[in-house]
Amino acid sequence: MQLKRHAPHPTMSQSSEAIQKLLLAHFRGDENGFRDAAWDVVREERRLNHSVFANELEKILERGNGQSPSKTFFATLSTNNGNMPKDSDKNANLIELSQPVTDLDELILSPELQRGVDRIIRERRSSELLRSHGMKPASKLLFCGPPGCGKTVAAAALANALYLPLATVRFDAVVSSYLGETAANLRKVFDYARVRPVLLFFDEFDAIGKERTAMDEHGELKRVVNSFLQMLDSFHSETLTLAATNHQGLIDPALWRRFDDILLFDKPSPDEIETLLCRYFRQVTLSKSVRIKSISKRLVGMSHADIERLASDAIKDVVMNERGQVTPSVLTSAIERQEKRIGITQMGDSAVETTTAKRSRRSQ
Template identity: 40%
Template sequence: MNYRHVMHGRNAMDLGAMMNGKILRQLIKAGTTGDSAVFRRASEAIIENERQKQHHLLANDLERILYGDHQNVDPGRANKLPTSPVDKERGFPLLDIRQPQRSLEELIVGAASVAAVDDLLEEHRRSDLLRSYGMKEAGKVLLYGPPGCGKTLAAEVIAFELDMPLAIVRLDALVSSFLGQTAANLRQVFEFVAGHSMVVLFDEFDAIGKERDDSSEHGELRRVVNAVLQMMDAYQGKSLILAATNHEQILDSAIWRRFDDTIEFLLPGPAQIVQLLQLKLRGIRRQFELDDADVVGGFKGMSGADIERTIRRAVKHMILRSQEFLTVKDLKSALARESRSNIR
């Protein structure tokens, strides 16, 4: 072994240790004095140091800890979230209200869906201009398509981009076994969101918007659908209402006319699969190209959620076996397991 090479390696290690010691002292000092700017700079230096050592997974985790829960969120905003109304019979909150964390770059869907979301965002950002011409931005939008294709994510992204809280209607609390209570809960939700500026998501909307002519359903559901129609007609509130369904074909035909716009979400095509791989494997060392036809073809026909779960499983396999690189074999093994899970 070359002596000069060994000494160079030791000098680099000593220098690295000195740098780490300096950064750690800065970090601890910033923590004790409450200097957030120094704390952030020291943290970013540690992350960069880990990246230089090819510790990409650790660097990614540290970035999520440093930025993930606080990036672009005004300190204290979480404390300003309104308190959800509750189901009067059981005391359950009717809405899950949170600060959105995911931005537009994470919404990897078809070009038509992205364009529709962009249009919706522009309408709300420039609502004053529309109103000056006697027009209004879309206030009620239906998101539909197969499960796992980005509808719930789109709701969070829209809330994030509009700088609004996201309120997800809890169907388990909304739908009551007590006669008339479901309609009363719906009324509470509509009255509440009308007085606040937020993005409201009715997920699995078909549960309360099912076709009234369905002979298998009892009269209570018909009353609920009628209540939904009346409340949507009367709604003039501050919040943007989104409704998501995987089963648009069973929605009551009258429901569709109550929405100002609809956005369809489809299974990802080859271009979106490559984008998903780029996003979810960012910082992961691998032995294949992301646009390799064999790799992309393995994910054909899968939803975005299924693809993300499969990638996560493959990366876990790589980590637990102390592999330096992710391989096509890892992906195929994860795909096979995902296929077996779907059969069950």
């Protein structure tokens, strides 16, 4: 894991190696490695004459002697698993808890999006300073944009950068066919996240945030959106709430202003496509006749996930056919397969839209 960009504090830059070791050991569950790295931090802080801080760290380490800090962390997560909010009908977990290891540096983001993400992290890291001035860091975020452009992976990377467990809300369990049960499930989710700081992630948020005029049999949708609005308004916690949607047009207008920040994840520009391709093809040899710049222009309109898939398709081709390198013809056939796939997906989408429109006309 690289921790280049988000060093914790400029004065601690010399101990960054120790911190990196600490985190690596933590995520590997390497108890001894974690303890050694923690003592390295203590030594480094002493060397910097931060003796009060070094003494505090030493006390924590001695108090925790015999316990593995990394194991303790995972034990906390698994204990939380025991207290997981559940749907009373099927007894299914309403959230899925994980500790992502994705690094923000792995993402190719537009400069504007990068600024937005950096700002969220800066605000969270300066929360005490902000609070001392009567302000709060952004804590309710909305990620919008087409599928496969990084909303989910950015949520994971944010959780990692902020050292928060990622609690992904399981809509299949939250949305209940029983009247009133969906709102009750949502309350359980918020109650869970109120008492323990997590990154609470509502992926495919439109499943519950649909405009209140959307037709349904019992007006249940309207009740759910209203309850969600109230819960979001009264939710004040260390938790970072993040909703993501591919269908921003469906979101109830009253919900928009509840979010402190809205970030748009768009399809990559030609330059971003070029960076993506170079990154994916790092592990293979590219034939000299492959013109990455002009290929990048051809791929405009594809998502990051589409480009990742076609690159991996081309690499598989090279491996399976024992070719030494990615040639223009390998690349062209991978692109054509991906274009065909996108065409089929779009046909599927428009068939779903037609059925939805028909149903909605029938119910009016």
